[in-house]
Amino acid sequence: MSRVFRVPVAPARSGGARRYDTTERPSAEPTPARAGIVAGVLSPHPPHLIYAENPPQNEPRSTGGWEVLRWAYERLRKRIREVHRPDVLIVHAPHWITMVGHHVNCVPNPRGVSVEPIFPHLFRYSYDFRTDVELGEAIADEATDLGLVTRKLHDPRVRVDYATIGALHLVNPAWDIPVVSLSANNNPYFYSEASLEEMEVLGEATRRAVERTGRRAVLLASNSLSHLHWHEEPELPEDMEREHPYNNHQYRWDMKLLEAIRRGPTAPLRELITEHIEATASETKAGSLTWMLAAMGWPQVPGDVMGYGTIIGTGNAVVEWTPEGGHRG
Numbered sequence: 001m002s003r004v005f006r007v008p009v010a011p012a013r014s015g016g017a018r019r020y021d022t023t024e025r026p027s028a029e030p031t032p033a034r035a036g037i038v039a040g041v042l043s044p045h046p047p048h049l050i051y052a053e054n055p056p057q058n059e060p061r062s063t064g065g066w067e068v069l070r071w072a073y074e075r076l077r078k079r080i081r082e083v084h085r086p087d088v089l090i091v092h093a094p095h096w097i098t099m100v101g102h103h104v105n106c107v108p109n110p111r112g113v114s115v116e117p118i119f120p121h122l123f124r125y126s127y128d129f130r131t132d133v134e135l136g137e138a139i140a141d142e143a144t145d146l147g148l149v150t151r152k153l154h155d156p157r158v159r160v161d162y163a164t165i166g167a168l169h170l171v172n173p174a175w176d177i178p179v180v181s182l183s184a185n186n187n188p189y190f191y192s193e194a195s196l197e198e199m200e201v202l203g204e205a206t207r208r209a210v211e212r213t214g215r216r217a218v219l220l221a222s223n224s225l226s227h228l229h230w231h232e233e234p235e236l237p238e239d240m241e242r243e244h245p246y247n248n249h250q251y252r253w254d255m256k257l258l259e260a261i262r263r264g265p266t267a268p269l270r271e272l273i274t275e276h277i278e279a280t281a282s283e284t285k286a287g288s289l290t291w292m293l294a295a296m297g298w299p300q301v302p303g304d305v306m307g308y309g310t311i312i313g314t315g316n317a318v319v320e321w322t323p324e325g326g327h328r329g
């Protein structure tokens with residue numbers, strides 16, 4: 001693989017393990033329980049879901065729609081607040097595309113308007129959130145040490161993409177949990193022979209950084225599943241009479257993947273995710289799901305499929321994994 005994407009692993013820096021000053025993290029309260037990655041969530045971002053929710057941050061208004069997926073998110077939010085209680089959300093999103101390397105948003109307070117380029121009539125969202133800069137920098141440093149081409153984004157003028165904002169809003173509309181946002185390196189889209197191997201490395205870097213900084217983190221993989229969609233929209237975008245899977249092939253493959261997720265453990269998903277991408281043009285090709293499961297060490301547990309639904313024909317599922325596989329509570 002080209003050195004544009006991978007550099008030789010650098011020797012460990014002198015002085016042994018790097019230390020991070022955890023007193024500077026945005027949420028200065030003591031960590032309530034065990035630190036580490038406490039959950040991973042497949043959290044799809046189609047702008048339709050935000051549009052249907054009518055939050056004050058989004059300009060367009062709707063009459064609803066896609067309720068089953070939105071109810072799944074509602075249950076997920078309750079688990080995040082009551083069970084996981086993270087001090088950071090780390091999101092990997094396919095529409096922050098970087099052509100060279102993996103970028104980490106290290107801007108302390110990103111603010112602006114995020115617009116969906118294909119559906120601007122559904123998503124024009126004013127965002128204003130806090131980054132856990134120390135953790136973001138730690139992830140970038142760990143990724144560099146593991147040989148990935150990595151950059152820290154410091155320019156506050158760069159607009160945050162709708163896949164990052166969409167997943168974060170749906171998981172935490174109060175925006176009261178600090179964030180680290182990671183880009184999707186475009187490599188897998190351009191090089192068909194490229195595997196998702198790099199995402200395993202980025203996952204490992206993420207886990208190391210979370211543990212080193214003592215954070216309690218929930219990871220968000222901002223991906224849809226099967227990804228063929230209609231080229232025409234109904235006059236009323238939320239007309240649910242028109243919403244259904246693109247075709248039965250796409251639907252059956254989504255079910256095949258979700259059944260394997262529900263069965264557990266996660267290790268067989270490594271191969272199945274690749275087969276599902278080939279069969280359905282799945283958005284997981286951007287690597288978010290692989291990154292997240294790799295960061296969790298491919299846990300020996302089933303995932304909790306909290307909801308599935310199509311959006312303009314694409315497949316979307318909200319799924320939660322915890323390291324121990326406990327889903328109730």
Ligand code: 2X7
Pocket residue numbers: 045046047223224229283311312314
């Ligand atoms: O980004 C998306 C997507 N993933 C699926 C469906 C429709 C729009 O946007």
Ligand code: FE2
Pocket residue numbers: 045046094095163224283
């Ligand atoms: Fe998308």
